[in-house]
Amino acid sequence: MTDGTNTPSKIKYHFHDIAARIIQNIRSETESEAHQILRSYPGNENPTDASQNAAKIYGISTQSSTGVIYVMDRATERGFTYGNPEWANFGQGAPEVGHIDGCMDKPTEIAIDHSSLEYAPTSGIKPLREAVARLYNDLYRQEKESQYTWENVCIVPGGRAGLTRVASVIGDIVVGHFLPEYTAYEQMLGIFKRFVPIPTVLEEEAKYHIDPQTVKKEIIGRGLGLIVASNPRNPVGQVIEGEELKEMVEIARKRHTTLVMDEFYSAYIYSHPSEQNGRTVSISEFVDDVDHDPVVIIDGMTKNMRLPGWRVCWVVGPKSVITSLESSGSFLDGGANHPLQKAAIPLIEPSKYRNEAKYLQQHFRAKRDFVLKNLKEIGFNIKVPPEATFYIWLDVSELPEPINNGLAFFEECLKEKVILVPGIFFDVNPAHRRELFESPCHHFVRLSFGPEQKELEKGLAGIKRVVDKFKNEKK
Numbered sequence: 001m002t003d004g005t006n007t008p009s010k011i012k013y014h015f016h017d018i019a020a021r022i023i024q025n026i027r028s029e030t031e032s033e034a035h036q037i038l039r040s041y042p043g044n045e046n047p048t049d050a051s052q053n054a055a056k057i058y059g060i061s062t063q064s065s066t067g068v069i070y071v072m073d074r075a076t077e078r079g080f081t082y083g084n085p086e087w088a089n090f091g092q093g094a095p096e097v098g099h100i101d102g103c104m105d106k107p108t109e110i111a112i113d114h115s116s117l118e119y120a121p122t123s124g125i126k127p128l129r130e131a132v133a134r135l136y137n138d139l140y141r142q143e144k145e146s147q148y149t150w151e152n153v154c155i156v157p158g159g160r161a162g163l164t165r166v167a168s169v170i171g172d173i174v175v176g177h178f179l180p181e182y183t184a185y186e187q188m189l190g191i192f193k194r195f196v197p198i199p200t201v202l203e204e205e206a207k208y209h210i211d212p213q214t215v216k217k218e219i220i221g222r223g224l225g226l227i228v229a230s231n232p233r234n235p236v237g238q239v240i241e242g243e244e245l246k247e248m249v250e251i252a253r254k255r256h257t258t259l260v261m262d263e264f265y266s267a268y269i270y271s272h273p274s275e276q277n278g279r280t281v282s283i284s285e286f287v288d289d290v291d292h293d294p295v296v297i298i299d300g301m302t303k304n305m306r307l308p309g310w311r312v313c314w315v316v317g318p319k320s321v322i323t324s325l326e327s328s329g330s331f332l333d334g335g336a337n338h339p340l341q342k343a344a345i346p347l348i349e350p351s352k353y354r355n356e357a358k359y360l361q362q363h364f365r366a367k368r369d370f371v372l373k374n375l376k377e378i379g380f381n382i383k384v385p386p387e388a389t390f391y392i393w394l395d396v397s398e399l400p401e402p403i404n405n406g407l408a409f410f411e412e413c414l415k416e417k418v419i420l421v422p423g424i425f426f427d428v429n430p431a432h433r434r435e436l437f438e439s440p441c442h443h444f445v446r447l448s449f450g451p452e453q454k455e456l457e458k459g460l461a462g463i464k465r466v467v468d469k470f471k472n473e474k475k
């Protein structure tokens, strides 16, 4: 099934095909300054290059920089500071947090009562757990007999803490995931050595679609015990919904494979343009029995409520899973902060949540259309426009050399004070097995249209300058 390095041979050949296609004009990592800068960061050394031995502290293993950290470090070296109006930050995957017409204005002051000076339980305070259960039942499960209760909810200090708690309780099994995928999955899938992560590459030609029948084949062929995936998907902006999502649950139930669905962008949906009612997407709609169906959901206040700074998120799933997560929280992170858990309760009242999603979608749909239109005018060919999230997975392979790969384009954009994320960071690669030039994500960057309109305009102007400069040089 694997070639001994946990790399399924089928996938390896696939990478080589892609490499052959994109390497044509390019030589190798060693000839690209942008790639050498990346390789010079501790933890990012090329595993095949013995000369790259960074100074190490005995007993401490060096983690590679997660994509966003590397990106922000490089931007800071080029003069970026948070709040600097000269820069456009299309790198950090954060939604704008200010006023949006129709959305609620978030509290800027909260009362802290005496009881919230105490520790909160590591699974969260009961009233918030109840509020989350109510939200899912109301949005997705009104007709169902089996309903979520507070015991199906664990409050966690942020989405990544939720993912890490889940990863920490996964047993000795094979775990499937998809490429490209959210950058933090790299560390999350690599740090706990009990399970073996196996990637499935999603194809551009198939619009990065997760096909339930392929999932079934992967489960049977590779013996997957669990699958973890973002849906809607970061960075490609696609979404599985409706009948296909239902089919996924049926397959999981039948095959005893647990689905861990990261639904952080569940409110950023544009796939049905005629709908203006703020429809959100969650796999919970297709769960029959909340305590027996093997479905675990992660979401929170970070994106859908546009409160990334609060660090109040949740995991929803069978009671037995929640009990395990409660235990792992007691040594991993100690739980979400107490006062903001209380403050979150009124914000996720179902009717308020629906209204928020409705206006959020209108606002972000307009921004998406604006950015896509501008990128086309600059000369990009966007084959797979986003139907969800606030990301554009931008293919730079048709740009002139040397900016026809994600890392080099990223470095040039920094010079124009625009921050993007090079695509290779979404090639979740827990064991660092591959050459960067062989990655299927190598000729992409991720562009976030999370920032405000004014910042979008500034950043697009910067991208245009970069592209024009290299087009003119070529003439």
Ligand SMILES: Cc1ncc(COP(=O)(O)O)c(C=O)c1O
Residues within 6 Å of the ligand: 093, 158, 159, 160, 161, 182, 230, 234, 262, 264, 300, 302, 308, 311, 313
């Ligand atoms: C798919 C996905 N899951 C989880 C998260 C993490 O959210 P948090 O910032 O709450 O840790 C993000 C953030 O970018 C994300 O894109």
